[in-house]
Amino acid sequence: MAIRTNSLALRLALPIAMIGLTAVGAAAPAQAAAPAERPTIEIAVPERVVTTAGATKTVPFEVVNAGQTAATGLVVDFARTGAAVDPRLGFKPPQGCTATGCPAGDLAPGARKTLTFTVAPTAELPAAGASIDLVVRDAGGEWRESTSVTVVREASGVDLETAPIPDIALVAGESAVLPISVRNNGNQPTEGVGLALAGHRYITFPSKYSNCVEVKELPGVVCVFNLTLAPGATFGMSPSTPLTIAADPATPGPANYTAGVAALSLEDEENDAALAAATKAARKPGAKLQLEPAARSLAAGRDELNEWDNSTSFLVKVPKNPADSVAIGDDFEGKIGDTRTVKVGFRNDGPATVLPRSKSWIHAAKVRIPSGLKLTKVDKLCVPNGDGEPSWNSPGQVSGHDYLCVAAKPLAAGERQLFSFTAKIEDGENEDKGTITVDGGVQDSKTTNNAAKIEVKLTTGGGSGGGSGDGSGGSGGGLAITGAPTGRIATAGMLLVLTGTLALVLTRRRRPA
Structure with a gap:
């Protein structure tokens, strides 16, 4: 079953220990090539996907080369035997793929490839749901990695989705406006919405709004909005109250820093001190950060069906800073x-x-x-x-x-x-x-x-x-x-590299086929 937690840092899936940077441009001395090894391939995908009656859900998955050996000629299969996915799932494969699989190409060490498929379960889907097998293998079939996704259908519920944010190039000491968009893909409204933003300690979210509070646990800020997000509705930041992201003047560079945004339902705010503090602050006078509708639907439970797509992460790319x-x-x-x-x-x-x-x-x-x-x-x-x-x-x-x-x-x-x-x-x-x-x-x-x-x-x-x-x-x-x-x-074994990743936003698992 889906994991739920009252820890805001875990909800955002970007705890301090996993928020890091990757230095770029620093060359190392040439060293002897290591013997060829089997690539270390991981599949990052939600363990459980929940849809509401008649709704379509987009599901991302990542193929990650987590080792030091290049992977060539990768193939993705959507069933271990090559058979079609259960038709009751309403499965549509990624663009360019067939119903049973597709080529995924080559992956250098550390590289990743993101694909998306959609599901629209029919009324015939069993209450326990059904699974989709995801298999990544080499073209010759010498090795493979696999995992599965369970899709279930609920009668009703709220399903917040945070749209992806592109990577941002940011000179140390400067700031940029964040393009945030949140959609309710469920068939029930949510009364009130929270936004949590987190980043590396050099990356901040300057707050001048009374409905936002700083949260050291992230580190970052949490903002709350007293509005109703109706089914099918999409909200974005109002141009009159931009939300910015900044890089400290002393930020080391060149480097890529991970940051993230998560949309939160407020129904259980009493169980989270950060949400409660932001809600209390929002009642005080002062300028308020505002969301405004980007699109509304005519469409008229559970407080949140899928937590895995409430969050999105992106890179803040800081150039050389001497x-x-x-x-x-x-x-x-x-x-x-x-x-x-x-x-x-x-x-x-x-x-x-x-x-x-x-x-x-x-x-x-x-x-x-x-x-x-x-x-x-x-x-x-x-x-x-x-x-x-x-x-x-x-x-x-x-x-x-x-x-x-x-x-x-x-x-x-x-x-x-x-x-x-x-x-x-x-x-x-x-x-x-x-x-x-x-x-x-x-x-x-x-x-x-x-x-x-x-x-x-x-x-x-x-x-x-x-x-x-x-x-x-x-x-x-x-x-x-x-x-x-x-x-x-x-x-000597003294190197330590912390890398920000979607590994906690999507449940990463590796299992032998």
Whole structure:
């Protein structure tokens, strides 16, 4: 049966953990090709579709390549045996397909293809409904993935649908008007409508209306409207009260951010604090965000038949927004035999926040410790970067003089990441000079300050107490810029990519045929 929840974040199907970004334009070093594997194909589709008597329902489904291997010559079948779908479902296949299936083409890793079909069940459909099998396979039939959709028919009910919103190109610091449209595809009216909007923390929905409240849980806003959405009626935002979406001036870019909109029935507002708060705020004086009818039908239960199409998600595409990564050096200062600790690293001189780690890049630096030292302790965010692969299983390990150090989080403008190295000064002859070289990624156009020196400075007498450790070192001038080897970082298993997706709007399932 359909899943219902009182959590607004789950209703919207875009909880914080699933709202993310995908960096674009950051190239990774070439690596050896992995052996060919079977593509990892997933089918995203509602588990249960409910229609009202005599109504037609449009059902989207996605074929997703969730793996790293390209999929070629994909075929979609609408029944495991190639037989026709149950005629009582009133099934109409996607455009360009036959009643039993169609070619779906090729899918690169991470790509997806969206198709839609319609159902209009007849009165002969059993009370328990009937199922449509969706099968995705290769042209040769060597492998297949499948799932099913159960279609049932209800006598009456409300069925809110949110129209898709196209992707939006938005420069950091700017805003755009959202084209929102909501339709009641049911045969019962809904008294009152709510809209929930959510996005990544850099994506906001500036609210100047008294019937909208901010909801940190999303994060985003919830707005309520005291109007009746009749069966067949479609409403959109009134031009006199535009609803906007904005990108923070510090938004990292280039990147694609996921945002979403959901239409909500207000019948159960007492079970949701956000809806209740927005309803209470709407009673106060002030400018109100307004919906107005885009079309009305003559057509004259349940409060919501299909929650899966109440929501829609879209990408906010932010172009390059610079973030200047500056290397910070330091000196081991003391006399022979002293043990000293230095702090080296990098700083973000902005104006934007640095992009988070992705599959192709991570904010990191190569550190070469000068000769004449015996390292005794290394920062836990650094791993050896010499022969063999680095390991994150032994923080603080000491091996060699070359290290790879990564930022613990995306740095905002003015923030810095420092890494500590402790060593005993053994020799004043430093034939092998020390450096730190930061890889600022696609945002960093100013590379003249990406390297800084790490030196040994011998003192006489009692010594000065060693390196400053305050991270105040300057840029490295003409030192070579080579960048961090992201392949090694990936091998170390430190990459984390959060991707906004429709996977929670549509119930994604994979089952072997």
